[in-house]
Amino acid sequence: MRSLRKGRRASDRAGGLLKIEGMSLSRMVVFLGLVLTVSAGIHYYLWARLVRDIGWPAPWGRVLGWGIVALALAFPLFQMASRSLPREVASPISWVVYGWLGLMFLLFVLLIPADLVRGIAWLIERLAGTPADPARRQFLARLFGGLVGAGALGAAGYGVWSVLRPIAVKPVTVPLANLPDPFAGFVIAQITDVHVGPTIGRAFLEELVAKTNAMEPDVVAITGDLVDGSVARLGHLLEPLSRLKARHGVYFVTGNHEYFSGAAEWVAHLATLGVRVLRNERVSIEKDGAALDLAGIDDPTGGNFLPDHGPDLARALAGRDPARPLVLLAHQPRQVQEAADHGVSLQLSGHTHGGQIFPFNFLVPLQQPFVAGLHRVRDTAIYVSRGTGYWGPPMRVGAPAELTRIELARA
Structure with a gap:
């Protein structure tokens, strides 16, 4: 043994x-x-x-x-x-x-x-x-x-x-119908699809953390595919994440690549860096007597790798006050249909890389409903980031990377 x-x-x-x-x-x-x-x-x-x-x-x-x-x-x-x-x-x-x-x-x-x-x-x-x-x-x-x-x-x-050029900050304003007045101007910094691994390392993360902190966000949301490799191999490279600053916390949900890389170990390691992993759960964010819910669900591939993983939106939203706005972190855009069924106000996703290399963006709709940008499914808004890093070939053609500054506004 x-x-x-x-x-x-x-x-x-x-x-x-x-x-x-x-x-x-x-x-x-x-x-x-x-x-x-x-x-x-x-x-x-x-x-x-x-x-x-x-x-x-x-x-x-x-x-x-x-x-x-x-x-x-x-x-x-x-x-x-x-x-x-x-x-x-x-x-x-x-x-x-x-x-x-x-x-x-x-x-x-x-x-x-x-x-x-x-x-x-x-x-x-x-x-x-x-x-x-x-x-x-x-x-x-x-x-x-x-x-x-x-x-x-x-x-x-x-x-x-x-x-190789400096990371671009992309500002996005999202109007929400039920947003309380104190949350108008609430800023979420979305980081997604960094893919720390073969060609992305510590220097990239240090620049990313500095630019994120410069936004002075209320929340930092990391929507999956942070790594491509095990904790033993890459864990030390993620130390800069411990310096992320946000008024109401730093949150993470798993992407499919976390499950290729040992998701259970990464969930535990991120906690040591001050990153709260939302696994089919919800937290309440309060400001000036008002409240907003932030929820996160596992990637759909999770159940194929670990028996206790996989998305469970009903569990994440159990007991919520439907009058409150709800922001959902979900790695894949295709999870938005269920989100709309549950009355989610805004879903933040990544996964697609915006296609990364033209004309691959024309193939993404074969699996995902949206490639990039802000869209709406019934009463639910969804923003799909093109990703902050890249995967595989170290190049982006027609789909530049982004660090997204999402500002909530009253509709």
Whole structure:
């Protein structure tokens, strides 16, 4: 038993970027097989269009071809090796590996319309009976390859600059019909989707804490996906959160990535930093004789990982005074339908990153009702932040990060 506990502790210390807990071996094998198959297909497509069709002179064609093979293998190999690498070594490698994933996505996205144009040109040639001209086809391949390469590199460069520049504070005013007069001008600083992990560390959090405190908020709300890794690996990096200041407290709800990273340990660790974790519960905030309720629920993925986790809004709102305004912290926007059924005044969410890299924002609605911004579902307002950090590729294209300053106002 002692050796088993020792082995578990060692596993926690070596916890990688994401721990796949609560997933059966067969499902994990299928998932990894699907990811590797898609990755192999995309890398082959990039090689075919940007190396083979262009016809690079020797030895550049072979060098680029093997380079694409190496990049295709880099991500799965790094995922396995990162479990035993110290952060000081893993972090710079993460920038290269995840940076390539972002550039790969942009190349793939830009090649699709380029191939569409080439396909139309080929169809016109066939219908017109024009003889095939290999030289012309290679010219078009080189032209479109150059345009795609330049466009993807430009977008990736902008995306990296976007995440390296100072955090922008986004002001949002939310009118609430039943807001008592003393709460007019009440400020909530929303932090979400920071993803402290491979490429985001202590320096980012120190800047974030300084800007949050400069708002002099009444409440700080951290709406999930704070970390990507175990407490043993990342816990010391979150020390700046202990310096967050708010008149009525700092609150947190779990996101799906907390469950990938050991949610129970993170809930306990955040408490040591002065962060109150709301797990299907509600607190009352009083000001000048008036009151406002603040509630928080678990992420919907929680029940798949821990038996006592998962959202329970009815439990969180049990016994509340319906005349009071209620602000709900819920990581995923799709939880707003139930919130509207329970008469929630305002829901604060994240999760979507606003799409993070265009045009991924067009895929988000397949799972979530809103991508970003302020919306309304019946009598319930919902604000979806684009996120304060980023996940995976260290870049944002068309979806800048935000530290949100939410001010409540009387409708």
